[in-house]
Amino acid sequence: MAASAAKIVVRGLAKEFADRTTGRAVPAIGGLDLDVLAREFVCLLGPSGCGKSTLLYVLGGFVSATAGTVLIDGKPVGPPGPDRGIIFQEYALFPWLTVLDNVMYGIRGAASPAERRARAEALIAKVHLNGFEGHYPRHLSGGMKQRVAIARTLAHDPDILLADEPFGALDTQTRTLMQEELLRIWEADRKTILFVTHSVEEAVILADRVVVMTARPGRIKADIAVPLPRPRDYDALVRDPVAIELRAELWRLVKEEVVRARGAG
Amino acid sequence: MAASAAKIVVRGLAKEFADRTTGRAVPAIGGLDLDVLAREFVCLLGPSGCGKSTLLYVLGGFVSATAGTVLIDGKPVGPPGPDRGIIFQEYALFPWLTVLDNVMYGIRGAASPAERRARAEALIAKVHLNGFEGHYPRHLSGGMKQRVAIARTLAHDPDILLADEPFGALDTQTRTLMQEELLRIWEADRKTILFVTHSVEEAVILADRVVVMTARPGRIKADIAVPLPRPRDYDALVRDPVAIELRAELWRLVKEEVVRARGAG
Amino acid sequence: AADPPVIRIGWSVPAQTQHYVMMKKPGILKHYGKAYKADWVNFPGSVAIIQAIASKNLDAGGISIVPLARTIEQKAANLKIVADMMSERKGGFQTTWVTLESSGIKTIADLKGKTMGVAGYGSTTDLLARAILRKNGIDPDRDVKRVEVPFPVMESAMRKGDIVAGELAQPFYANAKARGGIRELFTAQEVLPVLPLLVEAFTAEFMAAHPQAVKAFLEDYVTALDFARDPKNRDEVVGIVAEVSKLPRDVLATFLLTPQDYFMSPDAMPDVEAIQKTLDFLKEGGVLKTQLDAKSMVDVSLHPRAKR
Amino acid sequence: MNGAEEAAGKRRAARIGGATIVIAVLALWEGVSAGGFVDEQVLPRVTVVAAAWWELLLSGELPAQVASSLGRQAAGFSIAVVVGVVLGIAMARYRAIDDFAGPLITMILPIPKAALIPLVMLWFGIGDVAKTIVVFLGTILPVVVSAYHAAGSVDQVFLWSARSMGDNEAQLLRRVVLRAALPEIMSGIRMGLIISLIVLVGAEMLAGRGGIGWLVFYTLDTGAYRVTYAAMLTIAAIGFAYDRLFLAISRRLLHWVEQE
Amino acid sequence: MSAAAARPAWRALLRLRRGYSVLLVLAAWETASRAGAVNTFLLPPASEVLVNLWNLATEGRLLFHLAESLLRVAAGLGLAVAAGIPLGLWKARSRLADAVLDPVMAFWFPVPKVGLIPLALLFFGFAHGSKIALVFADALLPLVVATYHGALHTDRRLIWSARAMGDSERRILWRVVLPAALPQIFTGLRLAVTVSLLVVFLAEMVASSSGLGHVMIYALRTLETKDVFSALVTISLIAFLADWLVIQARRRVLVWHA
Ligand SMILES: Nc1ncnc2c1ncn2[C@@H]1O[C@H](COP(=O)(O)OP(=O)(O)OP(=O)(O)O)[C@@H](O)[C@H]1O
Ligand SMILES: Nc1ncnc2c1ncn2[C@@H]1O[C@H](COP(=O)(O)OP(=O)(O)OP(=O)(O)O)[C@@H](O)[C@H]1O
Ligand SMILES: [Mg+2]
Numbered sequence A, B: 001m002a003a004s005a006a007k008i009v010v011r012g013l014a015k016e017f018a019d020r021t022t023g024r025a026v027p028a029i030g031g032l033d034l035d036v037l038a039r040e041f042v043c044l045l046g047p048s049g050c051g052k053s054t055l056l057y058v059l060g061g062f063v064s065a066t067a068g069t070v071l072i073d074g075k076p077v078g079p080p081g082p083d084r085g086i087i088f089q090e091y092a093l094f095p096w097l098t099v100l101d102n103v104m105y106g107i108r109g110a111a112s113p114a115e116r117r118a119r120a121e122a123l124i125a126k127v128h129l130n131g132f133e134g135h136y137p138r139h140l141s142g143g144m145k146q147r148v149a150i151a152r153t154l155a156h157d158p159d160i161l162l163a164d165e166p167f168g169a170l171d172t173q174t175r176t177l178m179q180e181e182l183l184r185i186w187e188a189d190r191k192t193i194l195f196v197t198h199s200v201e202e203a204v205i206l207a208d209r210v211v212v213m214t215a216r217p218g219r220i221k222a223d224i225a226v227p228l229p230r231p232r233d234y235d236a237l238v239r240d241p242v243a244i245e246l247r248a249e250l251w252r253l254v255k256e257e258v259v260r261a262r263g264a265g
Numbered sequence C: 001a002a003d004p005p006v007i008r009i010g011w012s013v014p015a016q017t018q019h020y021v022m023m024k025k026p027g028i029l030k031h032y033g034k035a036y037k038a039d040w041v042n043f044p045g046s047v048a049i050i051q052a053i054a055s056k057n058l059d060a061g062g063i064s065i066v067p068l069a070r071t072i073e074q075k076a077a078n079l080k081i082v083a084d085m086m087s088e089r090k091g092g093f094q095t096t097w098v099t100l101e102s103s104g105i106k107t108i109a110d111l112k113g114k115t116m117g118v119a120g121y122g123s124t125t126d127l128l129a130r131a132i133l134r135k136n137g138i139d140p141d142r143d144v145k146r147v148e149v150p151f152p153v154m155e156s157a158m159r160k161g162d163i164v165a166g167e168l169a170q171p172f173y174a175n176a177k178a179r180g181g182i183r184e185l186f187t188a189q190e191v192l193p194v195l196p197l198l199v200e201a202f203t204a205e206f207m208a209a210h211p212q213a214v215k216a217f218l219e220d221y222v223t224a225l226d227f228a229r230d231p232k233n234r235d236e237v238v239g240i241v242a243e244v245s246k247l248p249r250d251v252l253a254t255f256l257l258t259p260q261d262y263f264m265s266p267d268a269m270p271d272v273e274a275i276q277k278t279l280d281f282l283k284e285g286g287v288l289k290t291q292l293d294a295k296s297m298v299d300v301s302l303h304p305r306a307k308r
Numbered sequence D: 001m002n003g004a005e006e007a008a009g010k011r012r013a014a015r016i017g018g019a020t021i022v023i024a025v026l027a028l029w030e031g032v033s034a035g036g037f038v039d040e041q042v043l044p045r046v047t048v049v050a051a052a053w054w055e056l057l058l059s060g061e062l063p064a065q066v067a068s069s070l071g072r073q074a075a076g077f078s079i080a081v082v083v084g085v086v087l088g089i090a091m092a093r094y095r096a097i098d099d100f101a102g103p104l105i106t107m108i109l110p111i112p113k114a115a116l117i118p119l120v121m122l123w124f125g126i127g128d129v130a131k132t133i134v135v136f137l138g139t140i141l142p143v144v145v146s147a148y149h150a151a152g153s154v155d156q157v158f159l160w161s162a163r164s165m166g167d168n169e170a171q172l173l174r175r176v177v178l179r180a181a182l183p184e185i186m187s188g189i190r191m192g193l194i195i196s197l198i199v200l201v202g203a204e205m206l207a208g209r210g211g212i213g214w215l216v217f218y219t220l221d222t223g224a225y226r227v228t229y230a231a232m233l234t235i236a237a238i239g240f241a242y243d244r245l246f247l248a249i250s251r252r253l254l255h256w257v258e259q260e
Numbered sequence E: 001m002s003a004a005a006a007r008p009a010w011r012a013l014l015r016l017r018r019g020y021s022v023l024l025v026l027a028a029w030e031t032a033s034r035a036g037a038v039n040t041f042l043l044p045p046a047s048e049v050l051v052n053l054w055n056l057a058t059e060g061r062l063l064f065h066l067a068e069s070l071l072r073v074a075a076g077l078g079l080a081v082a083a084g085i086p087l088g089l090w091k092a093r094s095r096l097a098d099a100v101l102d103p104v105m106a107f108w109f110p111v112p113k114v115g116l117i118p119l120a121l122l123f124f125g126f127a128h129g130s131k132i133a134l135v136f137a138d139a140l141l142p143l144v145v146a147t148y149h150g151a152l153h154t155d156r157r158l159i160w161s162a163r164a165m166g167d168s169e170r171r172i173l174w175r176v177v178l179p180a181a182l183p184q185i186f187t188g189l190r191l192a193v194t195v196s197l198l199v200v201f202l203a204e205m206v207a208s209s210s211g212l213g214h215v216m217i218y219a220l221r222t223l224e225t226k227d228v229f230s231a232l233v234t235i236s237l238i239a240f241l242a243d244w245l246v247i248q249a250r251r252r253v254l255v256w257h258a
């Protein structure tokens, strides 16, 4: 694939954190190359602490890389902007805003207040939180907060969606419903999605391509296309031999890294 | 089973939250009965927002019930104490303490400082965080924080362990390792465990009994014993017909509630 | 011998030259350190000194007459006037109400409708000014606007045009005069020819307990007064006042110990008659509620220059 | 340009900016006074003030006054920090203490200290104890209010965690509430530190036995304004030094706090 | 129902619970000066002060002076809020602003503002201006410091979220950093209210022809101790009321806060 055609191009990306207590540098990402095409749905798998969130932060423009280049639409990644939406692993809801106001926060453009409200309410309904519009985040359960965060990011309708385990706090069934919702939005609005997940199953259901990262400092260990036709049916995939094979393969790859990380300790 | 023999007895438990903004009461739990025997490992499944965390808070003595009785060892549940350890859904690490100090926080008794330190270090190794002892929570990844929280609670060695999705932020492989670790500790130290999870698979691997809650306000929908011999092997369970049947059944039960909650919305 | 008693004595600035000399030149004093010792404590003013006396933190102090009279009236402390310190009278400086030569104000009556500066509402000079205004047909509350302006700012406020007239005490008067363009409007002469400004007062308890100490103190007090009044010491005294007040020496030199300075009675004797007149004036003005008797307030039994 | 260089550049620019402001203010001051916009008697020229300062320094008066003040200030401030933090946390945690102390604090602390002087004299005399108490009364307000609000908004899960790990009340207060509230308490202490210098003037008005605050008030009264300004600038300089010290300590204590 | 009927009285008692310490102090004060334990010249009995206060208030003179003081406090405090909060936010969010403002403020704040009263009088006039300026100068400190510290520790992910949704840094200041700092800003506001009251009375004591501070210094000069304490009690009551208002506002604005 030609680098120029890719929506996101990452070359030789490295990120070190300064550890103020010991004075040493902690390498989080160590020389990572990655391309994501426009409208592609890429899932990112990797052992805990391997640098997945850090990668998203760099792509989002929140932290700067120690080395390497990151291009978005062919241009070096700039400061955070509304073209890249992010769902943080730890939600980051505004505690002083109600659910409705949190979701409305990111909606802009020419929309009238009434339209913005309607749009926010529709999204709240999509994450099954109708009735909680007036609640403040601290009165919500973990999963509910996560769903508000999802709705908020979708509301402002970014071109690229960076999602950091957005369904991690949801029960499997709600998660399935959310996955379906996300896929619908992805197809309709033709977004580019980079999606961090811990679940091999989820990756197989959602992704065009699954990227597996090595243990810290994170690099790309494997980059595997998911050759399954869409729409994908959860129940069918349970028995689909390609899917079973893929899951086993991904499982093995991550396991290898987890074991390696453990050994390195 | 005789109520008197149970370690935890919950009868007619109800919990309403006052919603200050609207003035109405939000029912979180609505008449819940539950028994947990000593040394039993019970998993709690239920749709997002159904009151699982709230139930743990009541058992922990952090919030008081609106109605009903909760007995621990036959006595009404008292204020929070070291007999009941809790792993919070949102970690609750002390940001001003290093990983080591967080884990050492709960260790007490006659142990000398050196012993306490050794014990903490052993637990940190068990959650695969050696090398990060001197780090502060804000320098850890999501999954690493969660593992510190697990280690901290295990370190102070409670009689009853209340765990709120303790492995939610971990990749499947690390999660498996942690599950094995937890089962080892449970068997060796003969703890009573109430374990909230979103994963049907996890419940089947870990639990003696799985309890499924209804949508909000939470009640017990089903209480199902897991008739699988221990030790349970992950790979074997994938193919075990009893396990497959059980998973399907649990899946169906939770799904019903998710759908119901959605309709009620 | 036992340690001599310590007199805890309050002082303030300005116009307590006797005290400043005693503080800075104990060498000229005969009894200091032998018959008594002094603990000199500075206070922002007479009121604070009286509060300190009432709370038993002081035995004596240089006090102005209004707060002293109010204290005695309210029986807050049993204070006795033992010596004169400074007064305003002919032959010495009197607090002066001035205006700019260019202001167009010629008489007191011209002040009608104008704004004038008061250094401190409720102070002795304020009461005097009110009486004088009234005497000249001006209601101090209605016909003029009177704003409070601290002494050091008075001249500037006048030159800036914020007020058309204001009162000046020393050294501010001397300073303004030196800079020119200032015209005198009136002094308190008209209502009180002699105003005992500051007196030395002791508590009756202390006098009863340590008469010898007080006697010795007063002897030294007179010594300091004589020293200050001696023309050959003028330079040194100006230096002492400059050091104590932190004011520039050259400013003080223009008036200190000249007829432009407050009047220090050579015998340091309290002027009972003038005090009585002042008390009467205060009673008339409503500041005092009762008629006080000056004689009973004064006790010169230990004064070295009292005629016995 | 890398991040470190950029930061250094910004710091340098800031230092230059700060110095420019200081020089501009001093120049403006000199100009306003020398140009006759404000009477020189009320606002002596910078050069005159500087000369007065130098004189006071050489005569040994300034160092002596500063030394006598700093003792009172340090004592009053330290007691205020200890009492303020303890009282603030206690008020946040125990309703009964809040009910008792809360109204008293809000009613007594806004009373001008100058007005309380007679009572302070009555009960504590006119010595260093009395002055230290005035400094204490002036300083405790920001500390106690900050500690109160900070301790009242400690995240519940921290308290719960500590409780379930067996902390008793004392341990909870020391190991969790105090630590979690520390960032906000430190901001109260910072204000208290500054205010403790300001209230020296009020405290030393009580009865003069010297002190830098006494010097301010005393010369304000006599009209020796060049000394007033010299003393005020000295206090400001001490405040500046204290604030630097505070920042250094605070950075050490609060290194765990997240900052972007 | 009896419980419902009993409620108002019970509520009233509950409210009293927060005032009893003040009553205790009043009682102690009264007993001490009645029993002769303290010089009534320095501390007149509470009852006499309250009666005196009532007389002054009904005479109307006190209310005029009270209004003058309150006007000055409101104006000075208002300006301090309007300037202090933006300054604090700006200082917290811009390294340049911090580096420039920090030394300037560290130098300016500890200056005892009483020393500036003569200057303030000439610059801002003998009426309200000089007092408002002094209130402003001192009330700024708690507002800037509290806002700064509150804003400094804003969760960085909240700022990131806003950035990712296209907010400019200016907008982030108002929409994210300000609300995040609000709990501490309210602490600063509480302090600023008290400081303003302190300063206005002090300024009025040094040079003023009206206001409660003026009433007090006038009474002090003529040693009308009861008037002095009447002014002090008024100050206390005002401070208590103002503080109560701030706390109520805090409760309303910070519904989302723990
Ligand atoms: N602010 C920081 N300072 C220092 N080190 C950090 C910081 N943030 C992250 N790290 C380190 O960088 C590494 C990668 O962290 P990151 O959060 O990207 O992991 P992750 O892949 O998202 O893990 P998880 O799946 O557990 O969320 C970790 O080892 C972590 O300790
Ligand atoms: N402090 C609170 N105030 C008001 N309502 C609350 C509060 N805490 C929880 N709730 C409500 O109680 C219900 C149950 O919350 P709880 O956190 O127990 O759910 P949960 O089962 O743990 O969900 P999840 O799986 O998403 O964590 C939710 O609807 C929530 O809105
Ligand atoms: Mg992560």
Ligand SMILES: [Mg+2]
Pocket (backbone or CB within 6 Å): A141, A142, A143, B052, B053, B054, B089, B164
């Ligand atoms: Mg929960």
